[in-house]
Amino acid sequence: MMNLRGLLARRLVLLMAGMVAIGIAVTILFAPDGFYAAYGIELAGNTNLTNELKAPAGVLFVAGLLMLAGVFRAQLTTVSLTAAAAIYLPYGLSRLLSFAVDGMPNSALVGAAIFEIAVGAVCLLTLIPGRDGRIAHTTN
DSSP states (O other), X not given: OOOHHHHHHHHHHHHHHHHHHHXXXXXXXXXXXXXXXXXXXXXXXXXXXXXXHHHHHHHHHHHHHHHHHHHHOGGGHHHHHHHHHHHHHHHHHHHHHHHHHHOOOOHHHHHHHHHXXXXXXXXXXXXXXXXXXXXXXXXX
């Protein structure tokens, strides 16, 4: 059985990951011009680009809800951490690939990559089996 400290740490990680994912998703869905302007990206009324950017925001919103579900339902902790790692790590690693292929973007996007990789890594590390060999999940 997981100790209370470990459970609290996992819930805090999921709370932060879920709230960030939902916050980003809602901002992209309802205020994309301002969100992307902060990264030096001008949408300039490009309906096709705005539509293309909003589609993954819906996925990010649902993933954020799944992350938050693990905060409130211990039975969902493992699936929530897995979802968080599966969302954050590919976002950050894809940005690194873009840096290598396309060049360095705005410093805010570099910061986003660092944040995404860090959050994804923390979520992934909490899934590594403990000393007893069991995956980090709870049943209470």
